[in-house]
Amino acid sequence: MAVTTRRADAQRNIAAILTAAAECLGRDPAVSTSEIAKAAGVGRVTLYGHFPSRAELVDAVFVQAIATGEETLGQVDLTGDPRDALTRLIESSWHLVDQYRALLLAAQDALPPGRVRELHADPMARVERLLERGRTENVFRTDLPTSWLVSVMHNVMHGAASEIQAGRITSEQAAPYITATLLAAFTPPKPE
Amino acid sequence: MAVTTRRADAQRNIAAILTAAAECLGRDPAVSTSEIAKAAGVGRVTLYGHFPSRAELVDAVFVQAIATGEETLGQVDLTGDPRDALTRLIESSWHLVDQYRALLLAAQDALPPGRVRELHADPMARVERLLERGRTENVFRTDLPTSWLVSVMHNVMHGAASEIQAGRITSEQAAPYITATLLAAFTPPKPE
DNA sequence: GGTAACTCGTACACTGGTGTTCGACAAGAG
DNA sequence: CTCTTGTCGAACACCAGTGTACGAGTTACC
Numbered sequence: 165m166a167v168t169t170r171r172a173d174a175q176r177n178i179a180a181i182l183t184a185a186a187e188c189l190g191r192d193p194a195v196s197t198s199e200i201a202k203a204a205g206v207g208r209v210t211l212y213g214h215f216p217s218r219a220e221l222v223d224a225v226f227v228q229a230i231a232t233g234e235e236t237l238g239q240v241d242l243t244g245d246p247r248d249a250l251t252r253l254i255e256s257s258w259h260l261v262d263q264y265r266a267l268l269l270a271a272q273d274a275l276p277p278g279r280v281r282e283l284h285a286d287p288m289a290r291v292e293r294l295l296e297r298g299r300t301e302n303v304f305r306t307d308l309p310t311s312w313l314v315s316v317m318h319n320v321m322h323g324a325a326s327e328i329q330a331g332r333i334t335s336e337q338a339a340p341y342i343t344a345t346l347l348a349a350f351t352p353p354k355p356e
Numbered sequence: 357m358a359v360t361t362r363r364a365d366a367q368r369n370i371a372a373i374l375t376a377a378a379e380c381l382g383r384d385p386a387v388s389t390s391e392i393a394k395a396a397g398v399g400r401v402t403l404y405g406h407f408p409s410r411a412e413l414v415d416a417v418f419v420q421a422i423a424t425g426e427e428t429l430g431q432v433d434l435t436g437d438p439r440d441a442l443t444r445l446i447e448s449s450w451h452l453v454d455q456y457r458a459l460l461l462a463a464q465d466a467l468p469p470g471r472v473r474e475l476h477a478d479p480m481a482r483v484e485r486l487l488e489r490g491r492t493e494n495v496f497r498t499d500l501p502t503s504w505l506v507s508v509m510h511n512v513m514h515g516a517a518s519e520i521q522a523g524r525i526t527s528e529q530a531a532p533y534i535t536a537t538l539l540a541a542f543t544p545p546k547p548e
Numbered sequence: 549g550g551t552a553a554c555t556c557g558t559a560c561a562c563t564g565g566t567g568t569t570c571g572a573c574a575a576g577a578g
Numbered sequence: 579c580t581c582t583t584g585t586c587g588a589a590c591a592c593c594a595g596t597g598t599a600c601g602a603g604t605t606a607c608c
Contacts, residue, residue, distance in 0.1 A: 171553055171606055196595060207556050212597065281522075305540070311524060312533055319515030323507050330473075332503060341504055348497070349541035363576055363583055388565060399586045404567065555604070563596080574585070 246298030385462035438490030
């Protein structure tokens with residue numbers, strides 16, 4: 165991308181479109197390009213001048229969201245007791261999930277299948293590493309595949325987001341609920 | 357509804373449309389009325405003669421699905437050790453969730469908000485009753501609201517359905533995975 | 549201050565769905 | 579056997595979105 169040869173106002177517009185799109189898609193996963201353009205203070209034609217299609221715009225927004233999310237998650241201390249590390253990771257991840265919930269929906273039906281997962285590779289690998297470590301230290305269960313545990317974590321967090329949206333729990337309750345649930349779910353079953 | 361005065365072939369067509377719709381919506385939540393009509397071996401106009409709109413058709417299909425599901429779940433023995441009862445309930449519920457997964461998606465964006473939950477009231481109440489009993493018997497945890505536990509169960513099951521659809525686990529693995537996960541998640545935390 | 553890059557609004561073509569209307573025709577009920 | 583009820587296909591109006599074309603105007607860059 166020879167962005168260097170882009171004129172200053174063009175770059176400003178691209179940025180404005182990107183942030184407006186993030187905001188709009190966060191409200192309604194099905195917003196039209198017209199509304200995004202309007203929110204960005206830009207003509208619809210200009211939008212299409214920078215992004216060849218709605219899908220590519222959504223993709224760009226999603227890539228950006230993942231990148232900033234990764235930046236946050238990269239700062240979480242994952243050393244020490246895996247249970248404590250998981251608690252910290254949940255705390256951070258949770259805010260991101262809650263924030264980008266609608267955007268994810270938008271991506272899921274605007275992007276080709278598999279693309280969403282592809283872009284999630286990095287954050288997923290981070291969770292997997294932590295779980296693997298906990299498993300070798302006999303703190304997390306090993307009778308279920310790691311990938312399943314990751315999926316459980318993912319679904320519980322998104323479920324919490326739904327509960328919030330429906331007004332059945334508050335934003336503050338979510339993190340402790342999720343943590344309590346997942347720590348229990350990941351604990352090795354009693355040999356009994 | 358004076359269905360009594362309906363002609364025999366009309367009743368046949370209604371049934372055909374309903375089953376065809378269930379089948380089509382199970383494949384693709386966004387099927388058009390044309391395709392449903394075609395699958396039912398019926399003209400599109402005939403379909404609209406019986407169901408005033410796509411939404412009402414989806415609603416009818418969903419109501420039917422819930423009803424047959426309830427019939428199955430009603431036969432599950434929920435007495436005895438709550439953990440065993442939950443295992444049995446999961447086994448039955450799981451098949452239903454897996455089967456009606458796509459239909460649920462269709463309902464969620466064709467029906468007014470809240471309608472889906474409204475129709476889920478009965479199955480949800482059944483789960484709640486069992487969980488409540490397990491709580492009074494100190495077999496299930498009481499440090500989280502019952503509604504949250506129900507939501508976790510719901511989300512883990514739907515997550516398993518996604519995993520299957522993505523080919524990451526098989527249909528046979530699902531039930532044991534779900535059971536192992538939820539029993540652990542619902543276990544009271546050690547006082548420690 | 550000239551030039552290339554960029555933007556704007558309007559208008560258009562296209563797509564793919566929903567719901568309705570029409571008139572001819574078939575099939576069940578009594 | 580008749581009459582009501584239901585069915586059919588084709589056509590239509592409508593809507594909302596996507597992506598493109600055009601030509602005039604504006605803005606950054608050197």
